[in-house]
Amino acid sequence: MSSEPIIEVQGLAKAYQIYNSPRDRLRQLVALGGRKHYREYLALNGLSFAVTRGETLGVIGRNGAGKSTLLQLICGTLSPTAGSIAVRGRVAALLELGAGFNPEFTGRENIAVAGALYGLSRQQVEERMERILSFAEIGAFVDQPVKTYSSGMFVRLAFALIAHVDADVLVVDEALAVGDVYFQQKCMRFLRRFQEGGGTMLFVSHDTAAVMNLCRTALWLRQPSAGDYVLGPAETVCKAYLQDFYARQEESLRSSSPLDAAAAPAKDDVIEWLADPFAENMVEVSPYNHAAESFGQGGGRFVSAGFHDPEGRLLTTLRGGDQVVLRLQARMEQPIADPAFGITIKDRLGQFIFSESTDSAFRSSRPVFAPGDVVTVEFSFRMPILLQGHYTLDIAFAEGLGHEHTQHHWVHDALVLTSLRGRLVQGICGLPDLAVRLSRHPAREEAL
Numbered sequence: 165m166s167s168e169p170i171i172e173v174q175g176l177a178k179a180y181q182i183y184n185s186p187r188d189r190l191r192q193l194v195a196l197g198g199r200k201h202y203r204e205y206l207a208l209n210g211l212s213f214a215v216t217r218g219e220t221l222g223v224i225g226r227n228g229a230g231k232s233t234l235l236q237l238i239c240g241t242l243s244p245t246a247g248s249i250a251v252r253g254r255v256a257a258l259l260e261l262g263a264g265f266n267p268e269f270t271g272r273e274n275i276a277v278a279g280a281l282y283g284l285s286r287q288q289v290e291e292r293m294e295r296i297l298s299f300a301e302i303g304a305f306v307d308q309p310v311k312t313y314s315s316g317m318f319v320r321l322a323f324a325l326i327a328h329v330d331a332d333v334l335v336v337d338e339a340l341a342v343g344d345v346y347f348q349q350k351c352m353r354f355l356r357r358f359q360e361g362g363g364t365m366l367f368v369s370h371d372t373a374a375v376m377n378l379c380r381t382a383l384w385l386r387q388p389s390a391g392d393y394v395l396g397p398a399e400t401v402c403k404a405y406l407q408d409f410y411a412r413q414e415e416s417l418r419s420s421s422p423l424d425a426a427a428a429p430a431k432d433d434v435i436e437w438l439a440d441p442f443a444e445n446m447v448e449v450s451p452y453n454h455a456a457e458s459f460g461q462g463g464g465r466f467v468s469a470g471f472h473d474p475e476g477r478l479l480t481t482l483r484g485g486d487q488v489v490l491r492l493q494a495r496m497e498q499p500i501a502d503p504a505f506g507i508t509i510k511d512r513l514g515q516f517i518f519s520e521s522t523d524s525a526f527r528s529s530r531p532v533f534a535p536g537d538v539v540t541v542e543f544s545f546r547m548p549i550l551l552q553g554h555y556t557l558d559i560a561f562a563e564g565l566g567h568e569h570t571q572h573h574w575v576h577d578a579l580v581l582t583s584l585r586g587r588l589v590q591g592i593c594g595l596p597d598l599a600v601r602l603s604r605h606p607a608r609e610e611a612l
């Protein structure tokens with residue numbers, strides 16, 4: 165990673181014109197003598213920062229703090245009122261995916277036109293066309309006008325293009341929330357590969373956990389109109405942002421419902437609480453996705469995967485904290501010595517929540533499989549409590565011990581777990597069998 169700044173922002177300001185009525189807007193159009201029929205609102209004021217090549221900068225701020233304005237200025241879709249922006253390289257934006265597509269053109273034609281706008285030569289577009297189209301997974305629709313596409317197909321095509329334009333800088337908004345869970349995971353895999361390959365990224369999110377996970381540094385647009393920004397290590401900036409967020413929340417709570425702490429009655433000396441049924445974490449489980457993206461040498465291939473209860477019944481719904489059995493089945497295509505199975509549950513950011521493998525379990529027994537064998541492996545465990553949202557399960561079948569192994573079949577997002585509700589509001593996962601106990605030792609009563 166070099167320390168050369170790839171993005172340099174100096175004294176940036178952006179003023180919007182605010183009209184009190186449509187009539188004022190018309191008046192302004194015909195105004196003479198420099199009379200103003202609008203107020204100016206400074207969305208950004210005197211912002212300076214630099215991003216070095218290979219760095220990912222997180223941008224956080226409350227609603228209306230100016231995050232989209234900043235991204236659009238960097239992409240060149242807005243021009244600054246003052247200050248300068250220098251970007252040394254090709255910028256691609258995961259903002260309004262597909263905004264530039266012509267609805268009358270086919271997928272193939274749109275890729276050719278948009279690819280050229282991103283600076284690809286005709287030959288490069290031709291060479292990459294099939295890869296882009298297969299990445300987009302839109303099948304025979306590639307030769308249909310994009311106006312006939314579903315919203316998912318449209319977004320996939322636009323994303324496939326972005327993933328193949330060799331961008332130096334990626335500008336990413338919470339656009340990642342678009343598309344289905346498979347598409348989101350594909351996005352995250354691409355972003356992580358882009359980072360590992362030395363790409364530079366600007367990542368805007370309301371989610372501080374996402375920023376801390378993906379970014380080394382962060383910029384908080386605290387009060388941009390007053391030129392108030394915080395720039396520093398992602399963790400420090402996110403902590404300060406959260407502290408401010410809670411301080412504001414407390415303030416608004418205090419002003420809306422004054423609480424007289426002294427008058428609060430303490431009825432019981434001991435309170436015991438066991439996670440109640442209404443706080444149960446319900447998780448839906450999808451069927452095994454036979455068409456899921458995968459890679460590997462193919463010496464053995466998965467044929468099924470599913471969660472079961474301890475009695476062996478296939479589950480379509482389970483609860484965080486339940487004892488479950490994750491059963492995987494694979495058919496062998498060639499002789500296999502030292503097989504290994506692995507599982508990983510990932511959150512929406514593609515972050516590994518937990519991973520397990522048979523590596524230690526098989527180390528002493530060292531099983532051997534023959535071609536045609538159908539092998540079943542079962543992982544039994546207590547399901548962790550999950551936050552609300554989508555999770556996916558990757559499964560892998562490999563050959564070899566420890567780090568020395570050949571991957572035969574790694575299936576991305578083989579199952580989707582949808583956590584519908586639960587008591588958990590933050591963290592990565594929660595504790596099964598949580599119990600809470602409070603004891604109070606009353607103050608000694610004064611002798612009468």
Ligand SMILES: Nc1ncnc2c1ncn2[C@@H]1O[C@H](COP(=O)(O)OP(=O)(O)OP(=O)(O)O)[C@@H](O)[C@H]1O
Nearest residue numbers: 180181182207225226227228229230231232233234
């Ligand atoms: N075209 C516009 N005309 C007038 N004001 C605008 C315009 N676009 C944005 N603003 C104002 O500028 C400020 C910054 O808006 P911006 O959309 O950049 O914030 P944001 O941080 O992206 O917000 P959010 O998190 O809600 O998407 C807001 O107060 C917004 O109302």
